[in-house]
Amino acid sequence: MSEPPFDYGRYEEGRHVNYWRLNRPLRREARRAYPDAAFAWAEPKLDAFGAAVGDTIADNADVVDEHGPELRTHDRDGESANEVRYHPAQLENERLVYGSGIVADAFRPPPDREKPVGLLHTLTLQLLLAYADTGLVCAQSMTAGAALVLENHDEAGHYGAYLEGLTARAYDDVIEGAMFLTERQGGSDVGAIETVAEPRSPPGDSDDATEAPPGDSDDATEAPPGDSDDATEAPPENSGDATEAPPESRIYELTGTKWFCSNVDAQATLALARRPEAPAGTAGLSMFLVPHVLPDGTLNDQRYRRLKDKLGTTSVPTGEVEFDGTTAYLVGEPERGFAYMTTMLNWERVTNAVGAVGIVGRCLLESAIHAANREAFGRPIAEFPLMRRDLLEMAVDHEAILAFAMETARRFDRYERDRDDREAFRLMRLLVPVSKHCTAQVALETTSYAMEIRGGNGYVNEFVTSRLSRDAHALPIWEGTSNVLALDVLRAIEREDAHEVLFPFVRAHLDAASHPHLVALAETVRGELEGLEEAIAALSTATEADAQHGAKELTEYVFEVVTGALLIERAQHELGRDHDARKAIVAERFVRRTFGDDRGIADGAGSAMEQFDAVVRYDRLDPAALDHPA
Ligand SMILES: Cc1cc2nc3c(=O)[nH]c(=O)nc-3n(C[C@H](O)[C@H](O)[C@H](O)COP(=O)(O)OP(=O)(O)OC[C@H]3O[C@@H](n4cnc5c(N)ncnc54)[C@H](O)[C@@H]3O)c2cc1C
Numbered sequence: 001m002s003e004p005p006f007d008y009g010r011y012e013e014g015r016h017v018n019y020w021r022l023n024r025p026l027r028r029e030a031r032r033a034y035p036d037a038a039f040a041w042a043e044p045k046l047d048a049f050g051a052a053v054g055d056t057i058a059d060n061a062d063v064v065d066e067h068g069p070e071l072r073t074h075d076r077d078g079e080s081a082n083e084v085r086y087h088p089a090q091l092e093n094e095r096l097v098y099g100s101g102i103v104a105d106a107f108r109p110p111p112d113r114e115k116p117v118g119l120l121h122t123l124t125l126q127l128l129l130a131y132a133d134t135g136l137v138c139a140q141s142m143t144a145g146a147a148l149v150l151e152n153h154d155e156a157g158h159y160g161a162y163l164e165g166l167t168a169r170a171y172d173d174v175i176e177g178a179m180f181l182t183e184r185q186g187g188s189d190v191g192a193i194e195t196v197a198e199p200r201s202p203p204g205d206s207d208d209a210t211e212a213p214p215g216d217s218d219d220a221t222e223a224p225p226g227d228s229d230d231a232t233e234a235p236p237e238n239s240g241d242a243t244e245a246p247p248e249s250r251i252y253e254l255t256g257t258k259w260f261c262s263n264v265d266a267q268a269t270l271a272l273a274r275r276p277e278a279p280a281g282t283a284g285l286s287m288f289l290v291p292h293v294l295p296d297g298t299l300n301d302q303r304y305r306r307l308k309d310k311l312g313t314t315s316v317p318t319g320e321v322e323f324d325g326t327t328a329y330l331v332g333e334p335e336r337g338f339a340y341m342t343t344m345l346n347w348e349r350v351t352n353a354v355g356a357v358g359i360v361g362r363c364l365l366e367s368a369i370h371a372a373n374r375e376a377f378g379r380p381i382a383e384f385p386l387m388r389r390d391l392l393e394m395a396v397d398h399e400a401i402l403a404f405a406m407e408t409a410r411r412f413d414r415y416e417r418d419r420d421d422r423e424a425f426r427l428m429r430l431l432v433p434v435s436k437h438c439t440a441q442v443a444l445e446t447t448s449y450a451m452e453i454r455g456g457n458g459y460v461n462e463f464v465t466s467r468l469s470r471d472a473h474a475l476p477i478w479e480g481t482s483n484v485l486a487l488d489v490l491r492a493i494e495r496e497d498a499h500e501v502l503f504p505f506v507r508a509h510l511d512a513a514s515h516p517h518l519v520a521l522a523e524t525v526r527g528e529l530e531g532l533e534e535a536i537a538a539l540s541t542a543t544e545a546d547a548q549h550g551a552k553e554l555t556e557y558v559f560e561v562v563t564g565a566l567l568i569e570r571a572q573h574e575l576g577r578d579h580d581a582r583k584a585i586v587a588e589r590f591v592r593r594t595f596g597d598d599r600g601i602a603d604g605a606g607s608a609m610e611q612f613d614a615v616v617r618y619d620r621l622d623p624a625a626l627d628h629p630a
Pocket of ligand 1: 179180181182184185186187188189260261262263310313318474477478479480481482483484487
């Protein structure tokens with residue numbers, strides 16, 4: 001590594017800095033994950049975004065935490081307003097974030113490229129954004145997710161104008177997306193949804209909804225994509241409000257209540273509801289696009305009851321919504337809504353994982369800066385063996401979840417580029433719930449400990465650590481709780497045989513090890529892989545109850561084995577290319593503490609003191625340091 005070791009003592013806090021430049025492991029991960037040409041294009045954008053997040057966006061995020069969105073239900077004449085109001089600091093952040101191309105560049109060719117750059121780029125930007133504002137990560141991710149759903153499942157292109165707005169480059173043209181699933185009686189149990197969708201047209205006319213020949217409709221899809229200027233010429237209030245309605249046969253009226261609706265005032269909300277006569281459970285759910293404003297300019301008949309008084313993620317307004325004959329447009333085939341929604345759910349889960357990494361990255365930065373500057377007993381606290389160990393472990397945690405989340409992001413991106421690639425699908429299908437669950441757990445632990453490293457001030461709201469912790473508490477709950485994700489891992493194994501793709505994937509990473517130190521580590525992980533294979537094989541004869549009982553442990557076992565293999569492979573890469581043994585130390589600490597028999601009580605401080613500069617301060621480590629077998 002040509003850069004000098006990082007000097008945390010130079011900074012007062014992890015702000016007014018460039019988060020991209022400071023996160024050296026992320027830069028390496030991204031360089032490996034992006035295709036070469038794409039990275040050359042992306043690097044200056046990531047650099048500029050890292051600077052913006054570290055400066056204006058981080059400052060504004062603190063203001064927004066105190067001045068969150070407010071609901072204005074009625075105007076002064078008593079008419080329904082259904083409006084969420086934002087502090088100017090939040091609007092400035094949104095302008096900077098959407099203006100960076102965070103959504104647009106994944107779906108449309110940026111001005112200086114022939115093709116869109118893909119979702120991996122969006123996810124890397126999201127990781128940086130999570131250093132400052134997890135609520136905003138949620139909001140723009142909903143927007144990208146709704147676009148992804150429409151791109152994949154609105155095959156007839158009825159909602160092309162919405163897609164234009166969701167993926168608009170200019171902030172004034174952007175419309176936002178949302179997903180309304182959860183109802184009071186069911187969040188995890190999506191099949192319990194009771195919201196009813198009645199066709200607006202007389203019975204008999206609606207059944208041909210999906211068969212209307214495209215030429216019969218006069219909606220936005222008739223214009224070739226490049227010709228449509230609906231989005232760009234619309235007033236700043238956002239073009240999605242003014243889009244035309246789809247064919248009458250697709251228009252429904254929704255009745256019911258949605259209980260947790262983030263980005264509640266989105267102009268392109270995707271909601272699940274049940275048509276009359278549709279079967280019970282998830283098989284009977286259809287997807288609807290709920291416009292905020294109808295084509296004639298009037299407000300749609302949905303009522304925002306209130307905004308939730310949440311622990312954190314203040315910048316994204318999460319509300320309750322009552323549908324009462326609300327106009328909604330059927331997306332795709334009827335009764336395929338849950339399948340379509342999994343596109344969005346998987347996307348949101350990957351977002352959640354990279355967001356967790358960003359939060360942990362910020363915690364590490366804040367903690368290391370504080371430890372370098374705060375003195376106790378006459379010395380900077382970073383000099384104490386216990387604190388060195390704490391920071392070392394935090395850095396290892398950060399790089400463990402970074403490797404897993406970025407690999408998941410890459411696999412998700414790969415699948416979305418070629419949805420016919422079954423292998424990519426099966427691997428993505430397993431990595432996503434594991435990634436979401438395990439990164440969230442690390443974020444919870446890390447944010448909690450980062451508060452403690454700051455001492456009493458860590459518990460005070462004027463310091464960012466408490467907000468990071470409050471925000472992190474959403475991570476295990478929204479987009480599927482830990483248990484729900486563990487059950488999803490079981491389904492990926494039982495229905496998709498996803499483990500059959502996972503095992504060779506892990507072996508290939510372990511086989512990359514050629515340095516004796518890493519070969520020894522790889523042997524340890526190979527042994528654990530066999531244990532994992534046995535555990536998964538045992539599922540075939542286990543009762544459903546037994547399988548569920550062990551599902552969370554199994555999920556975490558997958559994370560540990562895969563992460564061990566990923567870190568070893570990256571360590572070998574850095575040894576070979578850069579003659580740098582730093583990552584080998586990270587891999588060793590992860591493998592030993594995860595799979596080792598001892599707790600490291602008798603390790604002695606010596607090695608940790610030496611390793612601190614390499615791991616926490618990103619100092620290059622001479623491979624000669626690996627002079628003993630792991
Ligand atoms: C900040 C925030 C924003 C949100 N935004 C949205 C949004 O935009 N759109 C949306 O649709 N929803 C949203 N949600 C809702 C969220 O997705 C749900 O709260 C979550 O899925 C859990 O559903 P629930 O609240 O009904 O809890 P329940 O489903 O009742 O779960 C309660 C507990 O039971 C456990 N449990 C449930 N089933 C099982 C099982 N089979 N086995 C073992 N344990 C089980 C769960 O793990 C959980 O611990 C949001 C939530 C939060 C906190």
